[in-house]
Amino acid sequence: MPGRDRRELAAIFAGGVVGALMRVALVQTHAGAAPGWPWVTFAENILGTFLLGYFATRLQERLPLSAYRRPLLGTGFCGAFTTFSTMQLEQLTMIDAHRYGLAVAYASSSVIAGYASVHLATLYVRRARTVT
Amino acid sequence: MSVPVWIAVGLLGGIGALGRFLVDGIVAARGGRDFPLGTLVVNVSGSALLGLLVGLGFKGDKLLLAGTATLGSYTTFSTWMLETQRLVEDGELGLAAANVLVSLGVGLGAVALGRWIGAHL
Numbered sequence: 001m002p003g004r005d006r007r008e009l010a011a012i013f014a015g016g017v018v019g020a021l022m023r024v025a026l027v028q029t030h031a032g033a034a035p036g037w038p039w040v041t042f043a044e045n046i047l048g049t050f051l052l053g054y055f056a057t058r059l060q061e062r063l064p065l066s067a068y069r070r071p072l073l074g075t076g077f078c079g080a081f082t083t084f085s086t087m088q089l090e091q092l093t094m095i096d097a098h099r100y101g102l103a104v105a106y107a108s109s110s111v112i113a114g115y116a117s118v119h120l121a122t123l124y125v126r127r128a129r130t131v132t
Numbered sequence: 133m134s135v136p137v138w139i140a141v142g143l144l145g146g147i148g149a150l151g152r153f154l155v156d157g158i159v160a161a162r163g164g165r166d167f168p169l170g171t172l173v174v175n176v177s178g179s180a181l182l183g184l185l186v187g188l189g190f191k192g193d194k195l196l197l198a199g200t201a202t203l204g205s206y207t208t209f210s211t212w213m214l215e216t217q218r219l220v221e222d223g224e225l226g227l228a229a230a231n232v233l234v235s236l237g238v239g240l241g242a243v244a245l246g247r248w249i250g251a252h253l
Contacts, residue, residue, distance in 0.1 A: 009150060009153070012146075012149050012150055012153050013146035013147070013149065013150055014146065015149060016145045016146040016147070016148060016149025016150065016205050017142040017143065017145055017146040018142075019145060019149070019205065020141055020142060020144070020145020020146070020148065020149075020201050020204065020205045021138070021141055021142045021145060023145075023200075023204060023205075024141045024145075024196070024200055024201055024204075027200060028133060045209040045210070048209065048210045049209060049210040049213045049214070051210070052210035052211065052213075052214050053213075053214060053217070056214055071153075074211075075149065075152070075153055075211075076146075076149050078208075078210045078211075079149055079152060079205070079208040079210060079211055080145050080146075080148060080149045080204070080205035080208075081210070082208055082209035082210040082211075083203075083204040083205070083207055083208065083209060084175040084178065084179065084207035084208055084209050084212060084235070084239060085175070085178040085179045085181075085182040085199075085203045085204060085206070085207040085239075085243070086182070086199075086200065086204050086207075087209065088179045088182070088239045088240055088242070088243040089179070089182055089183065089186065089243050091240055091243075092183070092240060092243050092244055092247070095240075107236055110209070111213075111232055111236070114209060114210075114212075114213035115213055115216060115217055117213070118213050118214050118216075118217040119217055122217070
């Protein structure tokens with residue numbers, strides 16, 4: 001395997017380790033804090049998505065190309081800190097309990113807030129670029 | 133949570149992230165570049181596997197390690213949203229809407245099907 005690829009894989013692994021540890025730490029310390037609405041997953045997904053929007057835009061459009069920053073911060077950390085499968089399982093649990101409105105509200109607010117956070121992070125990075 | 137469990141969470145989280153990168157790369161290389169099919173395949177397959185674990189009766193540390201740590205890292209919300217927002221920026225509103233709706237619909241179906249299969253194995 002070429003050296004650049006191996007460094008890229010190591011960066012993704014390292015970011016994934018930190019992202020998963022932070023996500024699980026938040027889950028463990030806030031388990032059952034607010035029954036009904038999965039605040040931990042929701043907050044992690046929105047925060048991680050804002051950070052990915054920031055990193056992706058900044059690394060792609062502002063900083064010189066780097067072999068390992070995007071894999072470390074984007075694919076590794078933000079990818080592992082946020083999660084799709086847990087969100088879907090939480091929705092299924094809501095449907096089990098016949099709380100259909102809650103399931104729809106959870107899915108749609110996650111998408112709306114996630115989309116808005118990428119949008120705002122992107123605008124923030126681009127605005128900073130035009131000022132400097 | 134004990135120290136060995138924390139260490140396992142970190143290592144499995146790293147492995148989940150690598151698995152996502154590899155599967156995404158394989159799918160994206162075959163599926164073209166217009167639609168973020170790689171992330172969709174990752175998220176749907178990870179949701180099906182998480183459902184399977186729950187259906188098989190995984191609980192406690194087993195579910196934490198195989199589900200929350202590994203599959204939680206393997207699947208991703210942030211990349212899905214970034215790719216959706218970039219599709220909108222490129223004027224591909226139909227593809228962006230399809231990316232949201234197909235992921236949610238097929239992902240939910242996958243976790244339900246996985247759980248059903250696990251419960252009947």
